Amino acid sequence: xxxxxxxxxxxxxxxxxxxxxxxxxxxxxxxxxxxxxxxxxxxxxxxxxxxxxxxxxxxxxxxxxxxxxxxxxxxxxxxxxxxxxxxxxxxxx
Numbered sequence: 841x842x843x844x845x846x847x848x849x850x851x852x853x854x855x856x857x858x859x860x861x862x863x864x865x866x867x868x869x870x871x872x873x874x875x876x877x878x879x880x881x882x883x884x885x886x887x888x889x890x891x892x893x894x895x896x897x898x899x900x901x902x903x904x905x906x907x908x909x910x911x912x913x914x915x916x917x918x919x920x921x922x923x924x925x926x927x928x929x930x931x932x933x
Contacts (some may be wrong), residue, residue, distance in 0.1 A: 844897050851890035852912045856919055859883035863923045864931075887916060 861868040862879030871885070872878030894902075894909060903909055 842897070848890045848893050848897075848909070849912065851886045851893070852865055852916055853907075854914055855883040855886040855890070857917055858886070859916075859923060860927070864927050883920075887920075 856920075857868050858868065858879045862870075862876045862881075865876045867874045867876075868879055870879045870882035872882050891900075891913070894900075898906070904912065906932060
């Protein structure tokens with residue numbers, strides 16, 4: 841395993857809680873401060889860096905042949921798309 845693979849996995853895994861805390865409006869320290877908007881931006885920043893690192897190391901087309909990266913990115917993208925809906929649906933009123 842290369843160190844860059846570990847870094848890519850860490851960035852993807854760390855983007856998920858920051859995005860969730862951001863859309864749930866929970867104060868949580870991220871690179872851009874405690875604000876929800878800062879956490880959402882930090883999650884997107886980590887996602888972009890992870891994809892860039894992967895494409896730099898292996899080529900962007902290899903994302904579709906690597907099941908671990910494909911699965912991680914699929915979960916992260918599902919949170920990006922459906923996260924706000926899920927938070928609103930399951931939040932206690």
